[in-house]
Amino acid sequence: MEPKIVAFCCKWCSSAGADLAGTSRMKYPPNIRIIRVMCSGRIEPSYILHALELGADGVIITGCHLGDCHYIAGNEQAKKRVEMTTELLETMGIDPRRLRLEWISASEGARFASVMTDFVEEIKELGHSPLGGVS
């Protein structure tokens, strides 16, 4: 079975970047399910854990580049929370490579496609999450 990845994209930069990848007809593997939120700063560790618990093989959070956040510093909150969650994953024995944080601007359609391709490849190498099917 193909791995499944949950992506949280902010409305202003990274989701617009994802749209630009589409408008430019760039290709990346279809394993990503995007949940669009207003800001990466909205993402709570519990969402990441919830996705993993339900069997997601990877979770990726994307936001505006540091300093470019539409809400000034929401992405810095995201950074802190992802760092914290990464530690938590290590403690839980889940490979922290299953969680990724990337900055992708609205003009970086190519970067969106390459980041997603790269992440899907990495997750494929890691194989299915050990939590798959727990719920």
Next chain:
Amino acid sequence: MNIGVYVCHCGTNIAGVIDVEKVTEYATTLDGVVVARNYKYMCSDPGKDLIRSDIKENNLDRVVVAACSPTMHEKTYRDVMEEMGGNPFLFEMANIREQDSWVHTDKDMATEKAYDLVRMAVAKVRRNEPLERIEIPVTQRALIIGGGVAGMEASLDLAEQGYEVIMVEKEQSIGGHMSQLTKTFPTLDCPMCILAPKMALHEHKNITIYSFSEIEEVSGYVGNFEVSIRKKAKSVIEDLCNGCGLCQEKCPTKVLSVYDGKLGTRKAIYTLFPQAVPRIPVLDRENCLMFTKGTCGVCKKVCPTDAIDYDQQDEIITEKVGAIIVATGYAEYDPTPIEEYGYGRYKNVLTGLQFERLTNASGPTLGVLKRPSDGATPKRFAFIQCVGSRDVNTQEYCSKVCCMYTVKNARLLRDEHPESEVYIFYTDVRSAGKGYEEFYKISQEKGVKFIRGRVSEVVGLPDDNLLLRTEDTLTGDVYEVEVDMAILACALLPAEGSDKLRDILKISEGTDGFFMEAHPKLRPVDTLTDGIYLAGCAQGPRDIADTVVHAKGAASGASVLISHTKMSLDPISAYSDESVCRGCGECKLVCQFGAIEIEPLNGRLIAKVNEVLCKGCGACVGACCNGAMSIRHFKDEQINSMIEAAMEVA
């Protein structure tokens, strides 16, 4: 709960990859869905009619449209909901075009992904709540950043409609790059002559100009921006100065003039050019003897109105506006790094703008052609195209105006100096535009020599002449030519200070560094930040004619906004559950907009959100330690429902 799901084919854009029939069929199996349909173009009137009639016939209260990006059509469908008496927030879009059919080629997997995206949207819409839009007042004034032709055009259009306009220009005069040019293509009229009537805008009762000023800070939001402007010290009291020019005439200090491409000098107290608006000179403190040596004072002595003030300080002015137009123009690429062209090493290698000043009647030589190296009259000219443009090592984009301004300058040389030899070394001649191709043709007929090839090297000769080496890519011959002067058609770059302004305004820039529009075709003057618009080269290279069109578009966009006294905002705002909140203030700490106050309630503290100030980012929700803070339309259960739906198997 009656949910309708509508799957758009978008012609073949979606249906060519995703099996829309299967997705529709699948949607009917989802909890709460009473009807699912697909249609060729959901956003067309017949498409919207399907939704309208289902809302009536099937009593739909919630709708999901699986189609393009919500950036494209969320508003379209929310309007349908509203028009049919429903609540526009009981609606979700599943993006199966930009984020599915356009990025995937495997039809089965793309269809499977569409199932998931529809399921996620249905899960979310099921948990959506009806929300009421927040009404806010609109300040019916506009700020225009930049006083070039774009800023002037936009200002005049708004001022003529009766709106107050604040124009901020970083130079001491408005006029921009256009004021530097000699003649303009394809009409060969004098830029200053066609600009001067527009520059008279400083007399318009609705326009206030802050020249020699910069944007310091912008706060607020669409319809309600508060702007602080740094009015830099001119060392001249504007209300007293009558623009007589005696100070600059008598000033003993000469400085290389950047406006003249450093081909001539100006004084330490100076106006940019004779027709400057405002006609108030600025004292350049870095070069003025009063500031460098502490002695001189000639300008103060000769000023008949006692307008010189050496102790003048910068002033910070605050203005309230409803809309902002960014018209900051461009900067000319400095070709020094392209060493093979010898710019900076050979005095007779000039940039395009320098050549404009050299041939300009009010330029450093008063329009008399003289070589910078020895003052001799040049007779042989080489124009080198695409310097810093269409080049992977510098800028990949085409700067769009260089072909035509070079053709213009070459033709002028042949017209005014029929004995001159004029070569243009080009990559392609791009002369798209009304009357442009015809203009190019005429220049060929007038004897301008076009050689297709990128010059590989410019060699300085002992007599200051230049030897150019290139390959003529049409004949395959190696070509060498000796000229008296070479002019580099340098790329147009984003204006200096664009990065800082981008940070202040929180707008995006494209990979080329120019400010980014909300949509390249359909929203070319809007930014992704409501209430901020782009005009002219701030958004990308364009000529004067296109700049005027763009500026008029930006003015139109701004007036659509500020013609209203009130507007409504999406009610996506945070709120705290007072029964759970313990008033710790963690939320207030992360809020960048001052939207949260900690207030007493029945002897304890609670957080209170100001809905108008709240921008809906949700950072406070993540910071809240005990789940008191929440955000409308992106509540925990709404996001979790999407995660759960994503992980279900279709």
